[in-house]
Amino acid sequence: MSSAPRVLSLEERKRLKNVRIKKHNLANILLHWFNVASWFVLLPTGLAILISPHFRVVSLHFNNILRSMFGGLFNLLYFHQTWGLIWIFVILFNVILGFRKYFVPFSSRNMMMDRDDIEWFKMKPLQVLGFKAELPPQGAYNAGQKAYSYVVFLGIITIMITGLIMTFPEYMPARWIVQWALPLHFLAVGGVVAGLVVHVYMGAIFPEEKSAFFSMFTGNVDGLYAYSHHYKFFKQKVAEIEEWEKEEKRKIAEEMLLQREREEREKRQEANKEIES
Amino acid sequence: MATKKKYGFVIDVRRCIGCNACTVACKEQWKVPVGHSRNWVLDMGIQGSFPDLTQTFITGQCMHCDDPPCVAACPSEATYKREDGLVVIDEDTCIGCGYCIPACLYDARFYNEEKGVADKCNGCFDRVEEGELPACVATCVGGARMFGDLNDPDSQVSRMIRENQTVRLVTDETNPGPNVYYIGLPEELYSEVAPHPSELPAAGKVWKKGVIPVVGLAVGATVIGQAIAFGAQLLKGESIDE
Numbered sequence A: 001m002s003s004a005p006r007v008l009s010l011e012e013r014k015r016l017k018n019v020r021i022k023k024h025n026l027a028n029i030l031l032h033w034f035n036v037a038s039w040f041v042l043l044p045t046g047l048a049i050l051i052s053p054h055f056r057v058v059s060l061h062f063n064n065i066l067r068s069m070f071g072g073l074f075n076l077l078y079f080h081q082t083w084g085l086i087w088i089f090v091i092l093f094n095v096i097l098g099f100r101k102y103f104v105p106f107s108s109r110n111m112m113m114d115r116d117d118i119e120w121f122k123m124k125p126l127q128v129l130g131f132k133a134e135l136p137p138q139g140a141y142n143a144g145q146k147a148y149s150y151v152v153f154l155g156i157i158t159i160m161i162t163g164l165i166m167t168f169p170e171y172m173p174a175r176w177i178v179q180w181a182l183p184l185h186f187l188a189v190g191g192v193v194a195g196l197v198v199h200v201y202m203g204a205i206f207p208e209e210k211s212a213f214f215s216m217f218t219g220n221v222d223g224l225y226a227y228s229h230h231y232k233f234f235k236q237k238v239a240e241i242e243e244w245e246k247e248e249k250r251k252i253a254e255e256m257l258l259q260r261e262r263e264e265r266e267k268r269q270e271a272n273k274e275i276e277s
Numbered sequence B: 001m002a003t004k005k006k007y008g009f010v011i012d013v014r015r016c017i018g019c020n021a022c023t024v025a026c027k028e029q030w031k032v033p034v035g036h037s038r039n040w041v042l043d044m045g046i047q048g049s050f051p052d053l054t055q056t057f058i059t060g061q062c063m064h065c066d067d068p069p070c071v072a073a074c075p076s077e078a079t080y081k082r083e084d085g086l087v088v089i090d091e092d093t094c095i096g097c098g099y100c101i102p103a104c105l106y107d108a109r110f111y112n113e114e115k116g117v118a119d120k121c122n123g124c125f126d127r128v129e130e131g132e133l134p135a136c137v138a139t140c141v142g143g144a145r146m147f148g149d150l151n152d153p154d155s156q157v158s159r160m161i162r163e164n165q166t167v168r169l170v171t172d173e174t175n176p177g178p179n180v181y182y183i184g185l186p187e188e189l190y191s192e193v194a195p196h197p198s199e200l201p202a203a204g205k206v207w208k209k210g211v212i213p214v215v216g217l218a219v220g221a222t223v224i225g226q227a228i229a230f231g232a233q234l235l236k237g238e239s240i241d242e
Helices: A010-017 A026-050 A060-070 A073-098 A101-109 A115-128 A141-169 A175-204 A205-219 A225-231 A232-277 B023-029 B069-073 B124-128 B135-139 B156-163 B186-191 B202-236
Strands: A020-022 A220-222 B008-012 B040-049 B052-060 B079-081 B088-091 B110-112 B115-117 B145-149 B180-185
Touching: A010 A225, A020 A225, A026 A060, A026 A073, A026 A101, A026 A205, A060 A073, A073 A101, A073 A141, A115 A141, A115 B180, A141 A175, A175 A205, A175 B202, A205 A220, A205 A225, A220 A225, A220 A232, A225 A232, B008 B052, B008 B156, B023 B040, B023 B135, B040 B186, B069 B079, B088 B115, B124 B202, B135 B145, B145 B156, B156 B180
Parallel strands: B008 B180
Antiparallel strands: A020 A220, B008 B145, B040 B052, B079 B088, B110 B115
């Protein structure tokens, strides 16, 4: 288990508050907001498709309003399926093209559970229930986020596959595949949405996580937030920044050396020319 | 006064000679794939004892019910009841999941492999709109099949229902309001054509009884949890450095 962060002085807190630490790549930010737009569009249209009294989970008015907005079931279905295909394409495009640069580093660094995460699962419920429980230091994502990432990962794969089955049912070898695709699609969406409620609340409404919310636009969190909420991530980033600074300094020193050599060579050549003339 | 139309069929069992002209006409009209049929003629065999013998044929198809269980089973209403009472399938929106097939009490639906959609009698709605009779009715040799507006007291079907004793294929447990009226259906044969209970396929049952409650509980629990957290947040207020 790694050590907990020590209590900071006011000066240190003020200084850290103004430190920017990069958390998200531009690719991830763009994918995140595309995904947000997609959920805003696909969830209501998907719910509006389900009008059967056996499977309806929203009021009949909601179904009818959306059907009227789109001009009937065909257009609603067509919109849902088309946007769904675009959603699949964009996500796969990102995962495949960014496989080495983004996907593997992201998932290997951020999805694996360690002993601190197990400790977090013991302490968090106590904290939620109002007991004074100290949470272990966390990486870029806390244990709850890691656990949810598995739901999302499996959920998205299920949503994509079952969605494709229902969009292209004519290519399915058996009808039971289409029959089971319907409840699986619903279950996967339901699982993701259950966690999404927490995700949206924590990300957009909860004041302590404000820095995380704005990081989804700027890519950066402030140092104090990282220090107090994601201490292991903070330490790792500080080390990375030191490493990066060392490397940059080395590069600059090297370049300066080269430049000096070049200038000396030029001087020497000019001197030689003068002698020759 | 123009009342809302409610199309229905009357089938005079006594006049059916089992020639199957109706099934052929239907297949021709709708290019129904080989091995399937939207309507049928059941040969009920010979009844009575020699020399007092009769042979009965019972023809049928989709009953265009008032409260069709197949429409309820369709997740998206790709199959629906028209204003004029005919229950039809929209082939553009049907994904062929087949939830409607076991939902029908009369086994009137089948899966059309060629089109990848559910299929059944649609009352020849396009012919009817043009003022013609459905293909099966137009071709019926013995005049056993009749079609018309049940809400119009002057229509042939209304007159036949008024003037004859009719039965509809319902039981005490299941009565979706079928709009096919049988005349002269022998009582002893009724049990052989009686409807069976409407069912969902296994996936639909799991969806309705398992998946929806589980998802509802999960989403409900997180929504309530976060609502409580939000309430606590409002009561607490924000500090200067947040």
